[in-house]
Amino acid sequence: MALVSLGGGEESSGQLKVRDRSFQLRQNLYLVGFGKAVLGMAAAAEELLGQHLVQGVISVPKGIRAAMEHAGKQEMLLKPHSRIQVFEGAEDNLPDRDALRAALAIRQLAEGLTADDLLLVLISGGGSALLPAPIPPVTLEEKQTLTKLLAARGANIQELNTIRKALSQLKGGGLAQAAYPAQVVSLILSDVVGDPMEVIASGPTVASVHSVQDCLHILNRYGLRAALPRSVKTVLARADSDPHGPHSCGHVLNVIIGSNALALAEAQRQAEALGYRAMVLSTAMQGDVKSVAQFYALLVRVVGAHLTPPGPGTSVEEDEQLYELAAKLQLPDLQLKEALEAVAGAGSPVCLLAGGEPTVQLQGSGKGGRNQELALRVGAELGQWPLGPIDVLFLSGGTDGQDGPTEAAGAWVMPELASQATTEGLDVATFLAHNDSHTFFSRFQGGAHLLHTGLTGTNVMDAHILFLRPQ
Ligand SMILES: Nc1ncnc2c1ncn2[C@@H]1O[C@H](COP(=O)(O)OP(=O)(O)OP(=O)(O)O)[C@@H](O)[C@H]1O
Numbered sequence: 001m002a003l004v005s006l007g008g009g010e011e012s013s014g015q016l017k018v019r020d021r022s023f024q025l026r027q028n029l030y031l032v033g034f035g036k037a038v039l040g041m042a043a044a045a046e047e048l049l050g051q052h053l054v055q056g057v058i059s060v061p062k063g064i065r066a067a068m069e070h071a072g073k074q075e076m077l078l079k080p081h082s083r084i085q086v087f088e089g090a091e092d093n094l095p096d097r098d099a100l101r102a103a104l105a106i107r108q109l110a111e112g113l114t115a116d117d118l119l120l121v122l123i124s125g126g127g128s129a130l131l132p133a134p135i136p137p138v139t140l141e142e143k144q145t146l147t148k149l150l151a152a153r154g155a156n157i158q159e160l161n162t163i164r165k166a167l168s169q170l171k172g173g174g175l176a177q178a179a180y181p182a183q184v185v186s187l188i189l190s191d192v193v194g195d196p197m198e199v200i201a202s203g204p205t206v207a208s209v210h211s212v213q214d215c216l217h218i219l220n221r222y223g224l225r226a227a228l229p230r231s232v233k234t235v236l237a238r239a240d241s242d243p244h245g246p247h248s249c250g251h252v253l254n255v256i257i258g259s260n261a262l263a264l265a266e267a268q269r270q271a272e273a274l275g276y277r278a279m280v281l282s283t284a285m286q287g288d289v290k291s292v293a294q295f296y297a298l299l300v301r302v303v304g305a306h307l308t309p310p311g312p313g314t315s316v317e318e319d320e321q322l323y324e325l326a327a328k329l330q331l332p333d334l335q336l337k338e339a340l341e342a343v344a345g346a347g348s349p350v351c352l353l354a355g356g357e358p359t360v361q362l363q364g365s366g367k368g369g370r371n372q373e374l375a376l377r378v379g380a381e382l383g384q385w386p387l388g389p390i391d392v393l394f395l396s397g398g399t400d401g402q403d404g405p406t407e408a409a410g411a412w413v414m415p416e417l418a419s420q421a422t423t424e425g426l427d428v429a430t431f432l433a434h435n436d437s438h439t440f441f442s443r444f445q446g447g448a449h450l451l452h453t454g455l456t457g458t459n460v461m462d463a464h465i466l467f468l469r470p471q
Pocket residue numbers: 036092093125126191359360362365366367368369370373398400402403404405435436437459461
């Protein structure tokens with residue numbers, strides 16, 4: 001069943017159905033949105049609800065309309081005389097003046113709503129940078145500097161967004177409060193492991209549960225408390241004594257409409273339709289890309305041994321090593337034992353799927369992305385041992401269609417990668433040492449192993465897919 005659909009009667013007495021809730025479209029319908037995938041979401045909303053829509057404002061990354069036009073993706077574009085105003089900003093995922101203008105237009109629209117109105121909010125990853133409205137006296141530049149410093153010192157997205165919420169007019173439930181008493185329905189595409197609605201795009205329609213103490217702990221942890229600008233101290237001190245407490249969001253329905261788990265479930269269905277025995281291993285793949293690559297390479301050896309007739313196979317130690325590596329990666333939802341049992345003696349080709357967002361410690365000045373680096377590392381690892389009578393292919397791709405600052409979505413590799421590269425005069429280790437995976441894949445076999453999808457219009461982290469086929 002569609003998560004979002006139109007129901008009820010024909011003309012204006014229709015209903016907007018979201019999951020099991022219905023909203024009368026006799027109310028005036030408004031739309032706002034912010035995030036990397038919001039242009040396509042807004043186009044879909046316009047297609048479905050256009051005749052009911054009074055006005056809309058969205059904030060999307062700079063250049064996205066031109067990119068979609070260039071790629072001929074008409075379904076991702078708004079109609080010529082759309083009632084939705086588009087702001088483009090936040091180049092390189094950093095809040096800027098254009099994004100600030102968008103945020104103020106969104107705030108203005110929300111503040112003008114009444115109890116007769118329904119506000120549809122479209123949210124996807126990248127939304128934090130596309131909706132900057134610092135609480136005065138904090139300036140955009142101060143907020144930008146603080147978030148950059150936190151990110152550079154290794155703060156994770158939960159920590160980063162806790163600080164962003166404390167300093168923002170619209171994050172942490174602020175947008176929902178501005179729209180009160182209108183009814184608010186937020187449709188959210190998750191780009192965060194575990195789909196925490198209060199973290200994705202800093203939860204503009206989700207009540208914040210964090211205290212000033214939480215913010216101070218985070219700032220302490222990254223050595224930033226002492227050097228805070230006076231304005232930030234002022235805002236935090238004010239929040240500490242705010243008698244109103246956290247925003248109330250009783251008039252809001254927040255719904256996750258897209259996630260890594262949903263994307264992988266569909267990929268699993270497609271693989272099964274192609275004759276693979278398919279299993280989703282985890283949708284919370286995190287950790288350093290080197291450890292993640294070792295995990296997949298060892299997984300291939302262990303699964304390969306389960307799939308093929310008795311031969312050299314893997315040792316008990318390798319099975320144990322795989323579980324140890326998995327434990328080190330701390331994947332709360334990992335279905336490793338289940339997957340190994342399911343593939344044992346499958347007699348058919350096997351497809352193992354996982355998703356999430358590993359991290360790359362950048363050392364070199366090369367060109368690449370998480371997915372191409374992961375694929376290259378897996379390819380290099382796989383070439384180190386003989387694998388027995390089995391064909392193996394590993395693919396890693398960003399669901400948004402763009403891996404880091406490259407035009408590719410990712411890459412795919414086979415165990416022969418390193419030896420074939422050597423015959424072309426390409427040394428995999430040298431490219432890895434400089435985080436230069438994109439240059440490698442652009443040269444290797446004329447770029448045949450690069451995955452090119454173009455911008456997909458979604459953004460639900462990365463997909464890792466492993467195909468194993470007994471020969
Ligand atoms: N040369 C490189 N090699 C490997 N990874 C890189 C390289 N340069 C950047 N990256 C990685 O690319 C990522 C940044 O890419 P991008 O700006 O597309 O963000 P993103 O995390 O992919 O966004 P989203 O979560 O919305 O998909 C970071 O994880 C960064 O470590």
